[in-house]
Amino acid sequence: MWLWFSRLGSPKWFYELAGRWLPWTWALTVLLFVAGSALALLFSPPDYQQGETVRIMYLHVPAAFLSMACYLTMAIASVIALVWRMKMAFAVARSCAPIGAAMTALALFTGAVWGKPIWGTWWEWDARLTSELVLLFLYLGYIALHESISEQSQADRAAAVLAIVGVVNLPIIHFSVDWWNTLHQGASISRLQKPAIDASMLWPLFTMLAAFFAFFAASLMSRVRNEILKREAASRWVKALVKA
Amino acid sequence: MSFTSFADFLAMGGYAPYVWTCYGATLLTLAVIVAGLRRQKKKLMETIRLQHPERQAVAPGRIVVKQTAEDS
Numbered sequence: 001m002w003l004w005f006s007r008l009g010s011p012k013w014f015y016e017l018a019g020r021w022l023p024w025t026w027a028l029t030v031l032l033f034v035a036g037s038a039l040a041l042l043f044s045p046p047d048y049q050q051g052e053t054v055r056i057m058y059l060h061v062p063a064a065f066l067s068m069a070c071y072l073t074m075a076i077a078s079v080i081a082l083v084w085r086m087k088m089a090f091a092v093a094r095s096c097a098p099i100g101a102a103m104t105a106l107a108l109f110t111g112a113v114w115g116k117p118i119w120g121t122w123w124e125w126d127a128r129l130t131s132e133l134v135l136l137f138l139y140l141g142y143i144a145l146h147e148s149i150s151e152q153s154q155a156d157r158a159a160a161v162l163a164i165v166g167v168v169n170l171p172i173i174h175f176s177v178d179w180w181n182t183l184h185q186g187a188s189i190s191r192l193q194k195p196a197i198d199a200s201m202l203w204p205l206f207t208m209l210a211a212f213f214a215f216f217a218a219s220l221m222s223r224v225r226n227e228i229l230k231r232e233a234a235s236r237w238v239k240a241l242v243k244a
Numbered sequence: 245m246s247f248t249s250f251a252d253f254l255a256m257g258g259y260a261p262y263v264w265t266c267y268g269a270t271l272l273t274l275a276v277i278v279a280g281l282r283r284q285k286k287k288l289m290e291t292i293r294l295q296h297p298e299r300q301a302v303a304p305g306r307i308v309v310k311q312t313a314e315d316s
């Protein structure tokens with residue numbers, strides 16, 4: 001366990017391992033997106049209330065789920081980095097931010113486009129929508145803070161603190177539909193109960209969730225490898241790698 | 245299969261602009277992320293290469309920095 005942990009902290013080891021895994025992860029991503037899109041667009045039924053707009057769900061739900069999962073990853077990496085002074089964890093946290101910001105923006109956008117025909121409005125200042133918007137600002141704030149401090153380790157630590165403080169927003173987003181009156185519907189899938197949606201819609205949704213997660217894994221690994229190159233630019237192995 | 249014809253599929257029960265905008269936006273988002281990753285890697289490789297001009301040992305103990313086009 002400890003050997004594994006200390007190896008994980010080695011940028012060179014991670015760079016090479018991720019390099020071997022990446023082609024497979026990208027291939028899996030493409031496969032899952034092709035299968036997921038076919039299921040979502042062709043083989044799932046229209047909703048009895050929402051008609052064909054329900055097909056937006058297969059993008060909106062995974063994007064929103066990932067926007068939060070990515071933030072959690074970023075916060076956990078920040079805690080590990082601060083507590084065990086693990087440089088690699090800072091690289092992971094920094095790499096999560098742009099991907100998470102993009103996913104949050106996508107969740108907000110698809111939500112707005114879905115809201116127009118179904119709710120009759122693009123946007124409403126209700127709890128779920130507003131807290132998800134705050135999540136976007138947290139990501140952007142993290143990136144801006146990190147970029148504004150030129151000294152690497154100071155930027156890492158300041159941004160890590162911001163990431164950790166921002167975690168309070170995650171339960172707010174998650175429970176907002178229960179705590180406040182909101183336009184947004186409640187959760188359809190929960191660990192404790194039988195899902196509130198039919199299997200013919202559940203499977204396309206699961207496939208799309210898997211596709212988004214595979215994409216997250218692949219893009220995060222690629223981003224961390226770039227971050228390693230940047231941070232280890234002075235090391236011998238990076239110089240050798242660049243010349244090869 | 246939930247649609248009977250291709251035109252039916254494109255029409256999305258009258259919600260075509262909404263559904264296709266979302267699928268387009270998703271594709272665009274994923275593409276922007278991937279393009280950003282590739283551009284970042286290319287830029288980093290170039291920067292690192294410029295920081296460390298090629299060195300060549302000509303004799304034991306002597307290191308000569310080779311002039312590259314970027315140096316002059």
